[in-house]
Amino acid sequence: CIHPLFFPFSSRADSLMKIENYSVVTEFILLGIPHTEGMETVLFVIFLLIYIFTLVGNFLILVAIISSSRLHTPMYFFLGLLSTFDIFFPSVSSPKLLVFLSGNSRAISYRGCASQLFFYHFLGCTEGILYSVMSYDRFVAICHPLRYSVIMNPRLCVILATCTTLIGCIHATILTSLTFQLPYCGPNEVHYYLCDIPVVLPLACADSSLAQRVGFTNVGLLALTLLFTILVSYTRIGIAILRIRSAEGRSKAFSTCSAHLAAIMCAYGPVMIIYFQSTPNPLLGAVVQILNNIVSPMLNSLIYSLRNKEVKRALKRVLCGAGLTVEA
Secondary structure (H helix, E strand, O other), X not given: OOXXXXXXXXXXXXXXXXXXXOOOOOXXXXXXXXXXXXXXXXXXXXXXXXXXXXXHHHHHHHHHHHHOHXXXXXXXXXXXXXXXXXXXXXXXXXXXXXXXXXXXXXXXXXXXXXXXXXXXXXXXHHHHHHHHHHHHHHHHHHHOHHHHHHHOOHHHHHHHHHHHHHHHHHHHHHHHHHHHOOOOOOOOEEOOOOOOHHHHHHHOOOOOHHHHHHHHHHHHHHHHHHHHHHHHHHHHHHHHHHOOOOHHHHHHHHHHXXXXXXXXXXXXXXXXXXXXXXXXXXHHHHHHHHHHHXXXXXXXXXXXXXXXXXXXXXXXXXXHHOOOOOOO
């Protein structure tokens, strides 16, 4: 409540009229995936299966890394972090998506919307930086194998992990502050399945052009910078692999990078599709975002479990220890 005495007497009446007509938005309505009306049951089953598989797959990889002493290396330390983030990242949007696909309320509170936007960008940014860190780890392993244990020492790994999380937190805090410092007093229908900057900012009752420009620049520059660092690392790795004389040596060196490259393509491929669109398509944009934050975390667990022999062996030991049988 704002007391009239806080306003100058000359403008008190006008201010009171503005306050009376001002209604603060306390919740938003998520309208879901565009052009999918009538498909709620099918989508619910599909996304539920993907979500369960994502949680189980990444949890098993995490358990395998922790339980196997052979996997207590920098490479698998970062892979364990990636699996952890891949458990939380789809959990930002999937539970609410499943709730309204099952016929329940599509409403999300104002604070819930802000929290969803924050954690979506925090975890997405952190994963992007982690891919760059993992590419640097592979660069050191292949280009400086004799100094690998010295360079990628436990202290550096902890520092890199801490900085990765800290930068992701700062990035998400800036974007969330820019979005929710604006007043929301009118329409509250979000034409999407989660709260994200492009669909929330148009609902603001004030000029959001500055927030849109800063947000787009922030996200775009960060993504390009991370992608550039990955390309530099893998260019150096490619040159080093080509210099290896034996075919067996080249094959072994490439196999240590193939899973990571596949995971990067799954993460950056959908984003590149969005940016290369000549005219934005709401349905395509939603599909690409679903691939990025729901399907990609599931694919990561498949990629690293199928392409990495050490992870496969550790998973086999974990599953056999639980009384299950799997094929080698």
